[in-house]
Amino acid sequence: MxxxxxxxxxxxxxxERTLNFYRDVLGLAIYREYPGGTVFFAGQGLIEVxxxxxxxDRGAFTGALWLQTRDIAAAQTELETKGITIRREAIxxxxxxxxxxxxxxxxIPIVLVEIPAxxxxxxxxxxxxxx
Numbered sequence: 438m439x440x441x442x443x444x445x446x447x448x449x450x451x452x453e454r455t456l457n458f459y460r461d462v463l464g465l466a467i468y469r470e471y472p473g474g475t476v477f478f479a480g481q482g483l484i485e486v487x488x489x490x491x492x493x494d495r496g497a498f499t500g501a502l503w504l505q506t507r508d509i510a511a512a513q514t515e516l517e518t519k520g521i522t523i524r525r526e527a528i529x530x531x532x533x534x535x536x537x538x539x540x541x542x543x544x545i546p547i548v549l550v551e552i553p554a555x556x557x558x559x560x561x562x563x564x565x566x567x568x
Contacts, residue, residue, distance in 0.1 A: 444476065444483035445502065447545065452488035454542045459486055462519050463504075480505055501546035509535050509551035527551070534558075 449455035456475055459465050465477035465484065474487040484502065506512045509527045516539060517523065524546070527537035535551040552558045 444485050446485045446487055448487050449543050456486050458542050498545050501548050503548045505550045509537055509549060512549055513537055
């Protein structure tokens with residue numbers, strides 16, 4: 438199997454409220470819109486907020502969205518200014534990332550992450566090549 442692209446599809450309980458959250462509160466850029474849905478850029482991935490899908494199709498979302506930001510302190514200030522509750526303040530985790538937790542309107546966890554300058558994820562992740 439060859440995967441060409443991927444995205445996370447959310448089917449919220451209140452489409453307009455969730456659309457406003459991702460578009461206006463988080464400020465995600467729109468990739469495309471279609472009747473009944475909006476797809477947002479989310480770094481190297483996409484998040485689709487869809488108004489379609491029957492209620493019986495819904496299941497419990499047990500994951501979390503992971504969104505990297507350049508400056509987590511600035512992100513926290515911006516979110517608090519917009520009235521967003523910070524579920525967990527930014528802390529540096531044992532694995533070295535600085536993480537802060539919020540939720541979308543359907544209580545889907547969102548992990549906002551800052552990667553410190555000295556963290557291995559900031560380095561070149563490509564395998565060394567013999568020259």
